[in-house]
Amino acid sequence: MLEGLKVVEFSTYVAGPSAAMVMADWGAEVIKVESRSGDPTRHTFSASPHLKHNPVFEFENRGKRGVVLDISKPGGRDALVRILKDADIFITNLRPRALKRAKLDFASVHAELPRLIYCNVTGYGLEGEAADMPAFDIAAFWSRGGVASSTIPRGVEPFPIGPGVGDEICALATVSAALAAVNERARTGVGRQIETSLLRTGVFANGWNTAIQLRFGKVAATRSRRELFNPLSNYWPTADGTWVCTVTRHGADDWAGITSAAGLPQLMEDPRFATPRDRTQNAAALIDALDDGFSKLSLAEVGARLTAGDVIWAPMQNPGQVAGDPWAQAAGCFTEVEEDNGERYLAPAGPARLPGQPESVKRTAPGLGQHTRQVLAEAGYSAAEIEALIADGSAV
Structure with a gap:
């Protein structure tokens, strides 16, 4: 879908690289620019030298070409601008102060390249006292954004979100905004600045609770499974050690479906549970009664009964179980990636499927500086100029 679109990504860790990866999956040409030390996710498993692969970096950066530039040097900064000259989208999560110091902030770049769509991926946005604060999603999205307090039941000690979860949501916001700007530029001929933040994404992702707070001035505390206002929207233990989630709907007869699935239809006649x-x-x-009923049944039995009762349900699975789940396979949750030596492996697929278009095999993540010479040549540098940039450390 994005064939013909050129994206240059100068960012680290998760949200920025992931946004560019999704665009690469959809056919965009993506160039990843790194410093000499490389994106820190390249070193995720550096303490485990026996591991030959780095699935974290490979996932976030597949389908890209890799360039190393030192933007603190005039030659490195100029090389990045030349690479950007025919680009459509620039994605960066460098802090505003560092970008301004290198004259790579939006105002500086827009003056030279007015058609370029410039995406700042930030922790806390570009305004206010936190604009230059460092951030990860555990801090900005999960903790400050209210997601943690809306997830962790009262009385339970805080725990962190899984790695990268908030970043991936911010990445999708970045993709959406960037492609909306592409549409706008088709009308105006002028690019614009896009800003996404982990904080704003967290507030949006927690939108139900945020909306209630803003409208009513308060929101109910998150409760444990034994204190829920709606005890039927809950988790139930099965005989084979799996928890099963059920979720009820307004107007549906889920009360009958859940009690029947637990083998306890008599609960419907119990006056304690009449309404x-x-x-x-x-x-x-x-909950005690339903726990007792479900715990006598296998996951297969519970699943079949809940499905027969048209109840919304799902097993609570770990990543290993997800990898083998036929439902996940049927939903297209995995994609093949090919390494430079021709070997292939599975990785998480992008968030959307294109019906009628076969899932393509993705290209593996680039080595550090693997395509520096190639990309600089495409930007108009001669072989001698490229070697001079490399000799003075502006490029690697």
Whole structure:
């Protein structure tokens, strides 16, 4: 879909690289620019030298070509601008102060390249006292954005979000905004600045709770599974050690479906559970009864019964179980990536499928500076000029 679109990404870790990776998956030409030391995710498994692969870096950076430039040197900065001259989108998560120091902030670049769409991926946005604060998603998205407090039940000690989860959501926001700007530029002929932040993405992702807080001035505390207002939207243990999630809907007869699946249809006649309010007031007793019923059944039995009752349900799976899940395979959750030596491996697929278009095999992530000479030549540098840039450390 994005064939003919050129994206230059000068960012590290997750959100910026992931946004560029999604565009590469969809056919864009993506050039990854790194410093001499490389994106820190290249070193994720450096303490485990027996591991031959780095699935984290490979996932975030597949399908790209790699260039190393030192933007603190005039030659390195000028080389980046020349690479950007025919680019459509520039993605960076360098802090604003560092970008301005290198004259790579939006104002400086826009003056030279007015058609370029410039994407700042940030922790806390470009305005206010936190504009230059360092951030990861555990801090900005999960903690400050209110997602953690809306997820962790009261009385439970805080725990971190899984690695990169908030970053990946921010990446999708970046892709959406950048492609909206491409559409706008088709009308105006002028590029614009795009800003996404982990904080703003976290507030949006936690939108239900945020909206309630903004409208009513308060929001209910997150409760443990034994204290829920709706005890039927919950997790249930099975005989083979798996937890199963059920979620109820307004207007659906999920009460009958869940009690039937647990082998306890008699609960429907119990006056303690006659209405939703009764079930809330007697949640502990109801959960004890359903736990007892479900715990006598296997996951296969529970799943079949819940499906027959048209109840929304899912097993709580770890990544290993997801990798073998036929539902995940049918949904296209995995894609093949080919290494330079022709070997292939599976990796998480992008977030959208294109019906009617076969899933293409992706190109593996680039080595550090693997395509520096090639990309500089495409930017108009002669062989002698390229060697001079490399000799003075502006490029590697």
